[in-house]
Amino acid sequence: MSLPCVDRYPLGMPCSTTSAQGAMRDRVSHLLIRVGGALGVLGTTSADSGATPDHAFIMQAQTNSGVHVPESQAPSAAIMELRRVSGLTWDQLARLFGITRRSLHFWASGKPLTPAHEERLSRLLATVRRLDRGSAHANRTLLLGVHADGCLPFDLLVAGQYERVLALLGPGHAPARPHPAALAVDARVARAPHAPEDVAGSLPDRVHTEGEKVRVPRVARGRT
Amino acid sequence: MAVPGQEQPHYHRVDTALQAWRQGDCVLGEHWFIHRFNPTVPLTEASAAVSDQGVDLAESAVRGLVVLTQTCDIVRTSLERPFLEVAPIVEVSAQVAHEIDRGRRPVYAIIPALRARGLVADLDRTMTVEKAVVAQWARIAGCRTDAEARRFALALVRKRARVAFPDDFTALVARLQARLLEKHDRQSDEGRALRALWEIRVRAAPSWDAPTVEVTFWFIHEEEAMDFEGRRWDILLDDWLQLMPAAGRFRQVHGTVLALEDLTAKEYVESDPLDLDHLSTRG
Numbered sequence: 194m195s196l197p198c199v200d201r202y203p204l205g206m207p208c209s210t211t212s213a214q215g216a217m218r219d220r221v222s223h224l225l226i227r228v229g230g231a232l233g234v235l236g237t238t239s240a241d242s243g244a245t246p247d248h249a250f251i252m253q254a255q256t257n258s259g260v261h262v263p264e265s266q267a268p269s270a271a272i273m274e275l276r277r278v279s280g281l282t283w284d285q286l287a288r289l290f291g292i293t294r295r296s297l298h299f300w301a302s303g304k305p306l307t308p309a310h311e312e313r314l315s316r317l318l319a320t321v322r323r324l325d326r327g328s329a330h331a332n333r334t335l336l337l338g339v340h341a342d343g344c345l346p347f348d349l350l351v352a353g354q355y356e357r358v359l360a361l362l363g364p365g366h367a368p369a370r371p372h373p374a375a376l377a378v379d380a381r382v383a384r385a386p387h388a389p390e391d392v393a394g395s396l397p398d399r400v401h402t403e404g405e406k407v408r409v410p411r412v413a414r415g416r417t
Numbered sequence: 418m419a420v421p422g423q424e425q426p427h428y429h430r431v432d433t434a435l436q437a438w439r440q441g442d443c444v445l446g447e448h449w450f451i452h453r454f455n456p457t458v459p460l461t462e463a464s465a466a467v468s469d470q471g472v473d474l475a476e477s478a479v480r481g482l483v484v485l486t487q488t489c490d491i492v493r494t495s496l497e498r499p500f501l502e503v504a505p506i507v508e509v510s511a512q513v514a515h516e517i518d519r520g521r522r523p524v525y526a527i528i529p530a531l532r533a534r535g536l537v538a539d540l541d542r543t544m545t546v547e548k549a550v551v552a553q554w555a556r557i558a559g560c561r562t563d564a565e566a567r568r569f570a571l572a573l574v575r576k577r578a579r580v581a582f583p584d585d586f587t588a589l590v591a592r593l594q595a596r597l598l599e600k601h602d603r604q605s606d607e608g609r610a611l612r613a614l615w616e617i618r619v620r621a622a623p624s625w626d627a628p629t630v631e632v633t634f635w636f637i638h639e640e641e642a643m644d645f646e647g648r649r650w651d652i653l654l655d656d657w658l659q660l661m662p663a664a665g666r667f668r669q670v671h672g673t674v675l676a677l678e679d680l681t682a683k684e685y686v687e688s689d690p691l692d693l694d695h696l697s698t699r700g
Contacts, residue, residue, distance in 0.1 A: 270679075299651045302650045386690060387521075389616060389691065391520045392690060393692070393693050394695045395520070401507050407475055407477050408449070410451050
């Protein structure tokens with residue numbers, strides 16, 4: 194089988210042909226994507242030995258019955274995570290979905306996704322999480338690097354071949370990110386910017402005068 | 418005249434006296450602020466008052482002086498760092514003090530310990546003094562907590578580091594700015610949502626002075642704000658972007674509403690806060 198290369202595959206095709214589309218359409222009604230539990234399953238040997246990671250993800254997402262408690266994630270948050278982890282630009286992410294960058298910005302701002310796009314987002318995020326090397330730069334380099342067969346993992350993602358990407362790149366085993374303690378309220382306030390209303394309307398003051406006394410200074414001139 | 422050597426004990430005395438001083442500390446009483454002027458074109462009351470006396474320096478009495486120099490430089494030996502930068506302390510009305518608090522008057526900085534007396538730093542005027550001058554002042558701690566010291570320092574940064582946006586960009590965002598500031602528009606969702614944001618940042622690619630520019634706005638909301646009073650952010654975003662249609666060099670205008678934690682460090686570094694002067698007061 195020939196592997197997909199740059200611009201060889203129509204965008205968005207895999208999502209529209211998956212058998213899970215109906216189930217995913219049901220899930221979109223509450224605008225949540227459940228991915229954490231699916232990833233927990235994907236990370237175990239039992240899951241790897243059975244269904245494909247994609248199927249395992251969907252089953253887990255549908256049944257919500259994994260060993261690990263799944264986390265709920267709004268699509269906008271999932272897009273942000275996909276962006277942070279993958280290191281891909283907004284334009285590149287838009288290409289993964291076959292949409293414009295403007296549309297992606299609106300999704301990230303909370304605009305609902307179609308069920309097909311939501312499913313695709315779930316699959317992409319699950320894939321990127323698995324191959325995460327712990328650095329956005331490393332992940333982007335990995336996805337955009339040309340393999341020996343001349344193909345880019347990025348193009349495989351565009352074509353919906355998530356398993357192929359994972360097989361090519363292997364799991365990432367990224368170290369867990371630290372979760373530092375929250376700042377105190379006053380410390381956070383001290384670092385906060387002024388409100389947009391105020392910084393977008395700064396008043397250009399005139400010179401401040403209070404009718405103060407004035408005198409001629411005693412001056413010694415010199416050169417340094 | 419020879420500069421005294423390190424062995425001179427007065428360096429040590431000055432350094433010892435300065436160890437307690439911090440950025441934002443101040444002195445009150447009769448103090449004098451000096452500035453140079455052109456005697457043929459005096460621009461201020463102070464310079465006009467003495468311009469006929471054959472001088473090009475004027476000294477004005479001020480209510481006090483506040484130290485602007487960073488603390489690490491204050492406490493370094495005066496042999497290596499003999500100068501301090503100070504600004505005059507001026508009195509403002511309660512209303513102006515409130516506006517300084519909010520960041521609407523970047524010319525001034527709140528001195529927390531003097532806030533109740535309406536005394537603030539006038540950052541438009543600064544003066545260099547030798548540390549031995551400050552060493553003999555009766556120190557008043559201007560900032561009492563780390564948070565206060567940070568706010569004071571940020572006021573100094575903002576006075577010096579505000580981005581000079583191109584005029585055509587200022588024109589591009591004029592309607593958005595007006596929507597932010599409209600006093601009679603308190604009831605519109607998009608106006609109130611704009612004012613409720615944590616920050617608005619803007620990125621220009623490839624650069625602000627390029628022949629064609631792609632502009633991206635980051636509308637940053639509080640982390641837990643999934644919507645604004647039940648109205649979806651993307652709908653508000655559409656309203657906001659319609660206020661800034663692509664024009665001139667700005668061929669593309671993008672925008673996203675996101676939480677601070679969703680903005681990457683790269684995006685933060687590559688963008689600037691939308692910090693503008695009030696257009697209606699121009700010219």
